[in-house]
Amino acid sequence: MKGMMVLERKINKLFRDFGIVAYCGERFEYSNSVVSFTPYFWDRLSRAHCEYIDKTFGIDVRSSYFTFCILHEIGHHYTLRNFTEEEIDNEIIIRKLLSFCEKDPKEINNAYFNLPIEEEATKWALEYMVNHVSWVNRVNRLCCDALRHYFKVNGWG
Numbered sequence: 001m002k003g004m005m006v007l008e009r010k011i012n013k014l015f016r017d018f019g020i021v022a023y024c025g026e027r028f029e030y031s032n033s034v035v036s037f038t039p040y041f042w043d044r045l046s047r048a049h050c051e052y053i054d055k056t057f058g059i060d061v062r063s064s065y066f067t068f069c070i071l072h073e074i075g076h077h078y079t080l081r082n083f084t085e086e087e088i089d090n091e092i093i094i095r096k097l098l099s100f101c102e103k104d105p106k107e108i109n110n111a112y113f114n115l116p117i118e119e120e121a122t123k124w125a126l127e128y129m130v131n132h133v134s135w136v137n138r139v140n141r142l143c144c145d146a147l148r149h150y151f152k153v154n155g156w157g
Contacts, residue, residue, distance in 0.1 A: 001024075001150075001154055002153045002154050003149060003150045003153040003154065004024050004150070006146075006149070006150070007024060007039065007146050007147070007149075007150045008022065008023055008024055010142065010143075010146040011037065011070070011143070011146065014139050014142055014143065015035070015070060015074065015139075018074045018077065019033060019077065020033050020034065020035050020073075020074055020077055021033065021034050021035070022034075022035045022036070022037055022070065023035075023036055023037075024036075024037060024038065024039065025037065025038060026038055028041070028069045028070070028072070028073050029073065030073040030074070030076035030077060030080075030121075033077060035070060035073040035074060035077075036073075037066075037069065037070055037073070039147050039150055039151070041065065041066055041069060042065070045105050045108070045109060046065060048105040048106045048108075048109045049065075049109050049113070050062045050065060051106065052106070052109050052110060052113055053068075053122070053126070056113075057122075057123075057126055059126050059129070059130070061126075061129070063140070064129070064136055064137075064140040066140070066143050066144070066147065067129075067136060067139055067140040067143055068125055068126075068129065070143075071124075071125035071128055071129065072121050072122055072124075072125040073121070074124075074125070075120065075121030075122065075123075075124030075125045075128075076117070076121045078124055079117070079120040079121055079124050080117065082120060083116070083117055083120075087116070087117070088117065091115050091116070091117045091118075094115060095112065095115070098111055098112050
């Protein structure tokens with residue numbers, strides 16, 4: 001895709017202080033200090049996730065959802081050490097099983113984000129957002145600009 005390297009460089013620059021490397025992939029994921037992100041993130045599951053966060057934590061992340069998703073993955077970077085290898089392995093199995101469920105997206109999201117490892121990363125991301133509002137607003141604006149540019153050079157926007 002045109003502009004993908006530019007998008008990756010911009011995202012990496014914005015999040016460099018967290019000690020992670022980011023690259024454009026098929027989904028938002030974290031593994032060994034590497035965050036995968038996708039520019040194609042707004043779908044029915046995203047809407048259900050925003051509703052879940054708003055209902056559970058009382059925080060509206062719709063306008064900064066891309067930034068939240070990256071911060072959630074970075075949250076794993078900081079919170080995974082709170083879990084044993086067995087707990088991590090068990091959640092990986094549960095996440096794979098949930099990915100095959102054909103239930104309502106809200107139910108899947110509720111189950112997924114109530115998994116202890118996911119909940120910890122979400123709490124970390126939300127706490128970071130609440131405590132760094134001006135940073136989040138600036139980064140969100142820059143992320144949106146980078147995403148708009150990416151879509152424009154590919155003829156999608």
